[in-house]
Amino acid sequence: MGQIDLMKKKLLIIGGASLIGSTIINEFKNDYDIHLTYNKTPVNSNFSQTKLNLLDERNQISSVISNLNPDVVVNTVAYPNVDFCETHHDEANLLHVSITDDLVSVCSDISSPLVYFSTDAVFDGTKSIKYTEDDITSPLSYYGKTKRDAEKIILNINENIVLRTTVVYDWHIRSRFTNWVLKNLKQGSKITAFTDQSNTATLAGDISHSLFCLLDQHHSGLFHCAGKTCLSRYDFAIKLADYFGYDKKLIIPTISKNTQSASRPENGCLDSSKLEELINFKLSNIDQGITSMINSSKTIPDIFL
Numbered sequence: 001m002g003q004i005d006l007m008k009k010k011l012l013i014i015g016g017a018s019l020i021g022s023t024i025i026n027e028f029k030n031d032y033d034i035h036l037t038y039n040k041t042p043v044n045s046n047f048s049q050t051k052l053n054l055l056d057e058r059n060q061i062s063s064v065i066s067n068l069n070p071d072v073v074v075n076t077v078a079y080p081n082v083d084f085c086e087t088h089h090d091e092a093n094l095l096h097v098s099i100t101d102d103l104v105s106v107c108s109d110i111s112s113p114l115v116y117f118s119t120d121a122v123f124d125g126t127k128s129i130k131y132t133e134d135d136i137t138s139p140l141s142y143y144g145k146t147k148r149d150a151e152k153i154i155l156n157i158n159e160n161i162v163l164r165t166t167v168v169y170d171w172h173i174r175s176r177f178t179n180w181v182l183k184n185l186k187q188g189s190k191i192t193a194f195t196d197q198s199n200t201a202t203l204a205g206d207i208s209h210s211l212f213c214l215l216d217q218h219h220s221g222l223f224h225c226a227g228k229t230c231l232s233r234y235d236f237a238i239k240l241a242d243y244f245g246y247d248k249k250l251i252i253p254t255i256s257k258n259t260q261s262a263s264r265p266e267n268g269c270l271d272s273s274k275l276e277e278l279i280n281f282k283l284s285n286i287d288q289g290i291t292s293m294i295n296s297s298k299t300i301p302d303i304f305l
């Protein structure tokens with residue numbers, strides 16, 4: 001075997017400490033030469049990493065990419081707070097749309113596919129069954145609008161990938177919903193959880209595995225990448241209580257009306273059949289996902305509960 005065959009492909013993850021970014025590191029680390037950027041949170045690893053605030057140092061990302069010349073670029077950077085985006089349009093537009101434009105341009109110059117993560121918030125949630133890639137987008141929130149605008153820019157280049165996902169969770173310090181539920185239930189504190197918004201909650205490890213398969217098999221385009229089970233936050237919290245042995249009576253059902261500054265789709269459930277058939281991989285249902293989380297809790301230290 002010649003030396004060229006032994007060379008690993010270079011992967012740049014922008015936002016290496018994010019929930020999805022760090023899960024991708026785990027999935028890809030044996031097969032790819034991994035490079036990272038971070039803003040406030042350096043990654044505890046030996047991978048080469050560059051500190052870069054995309055808002056303050058916008059011009060630098062293009063030179064980081066062209067100097068590294070990666071085979072693939074994965075951008076996980078975003079404002080996760082949908083309500084913040086509703087009141088901070090300029091910042092949301094800059095981070096989600098303008099910077100995407102910069103990335104698409106530099107990645108296409110070096111013929112490197114760019115991977116982007118989008119959301120069920122591109123839909124208005126009025127459909128009665130799960131959304132497919134063919135459904136018309138009609139975001140209710142500014143967050144959803146910026147993610148939809150970014151998708152369009154990314155998909156102008158045939159080699160790029162957009163994965164739409166929803167309520168991502170795992171045994172991870174940034175798994176916001178599951179950590180909030182488990183922390184409160186463990187302390188015996190009551191929580192309220194919405195019954196009128198449903199999503200296909202998604203195990204982070206399923207996203208990284210799907211991406212690995214897509215790249216390995218040279219696929220590109222738009223894919224839904226979400227868990228199998230369409231359920232409300234209330235039902236998700238009840239499932240967590242069941243599996244972790246906490247008191248379900250601490251979870252109080254409530255409705256979202258007038259409690260959030262940004263509207264969310266009532267139905268945020270995504271159908272991932274296109275992806276599953278293409279890469280021959282089944283995304284987890286909620287029981288399989290929580291079981292997998294529990295299994296990894298035995299190997300990853302309990303740092304947040």
Ligand SMILES: NC(=O)c1ccc[n+]([C@@H]2O[C@H](COP(=O)([O-])OP(=O)(O)OC[C@H]3O[C@@H](n4cnc5c(N)ncnc54)[C@H](OP(=O)(O)O)[C@@H]3O)[C@@H](O)[C@H]2O)c1
Nearest residue numbers: 015018019020039040041053054077078080117165167168
């Ligand atoms: N999590 C979900 O439920 C969900 C659902 C649908 C779609 N998505 C999408 O999936 C992607 C990844 O989400 P995630 O939940 O894994 O992210 P996350 O854990 O919330 O992390 C956000 C990332 O953005 C980085 N970041 C924020 N502001 C930055 C700035 N000004 N400059 C540079 N980096 C900055 C953070 O870096 P530091 O930590 O270093 O500051 C961090 O790496 C996002 O595009 C998100 O919209 C997520």
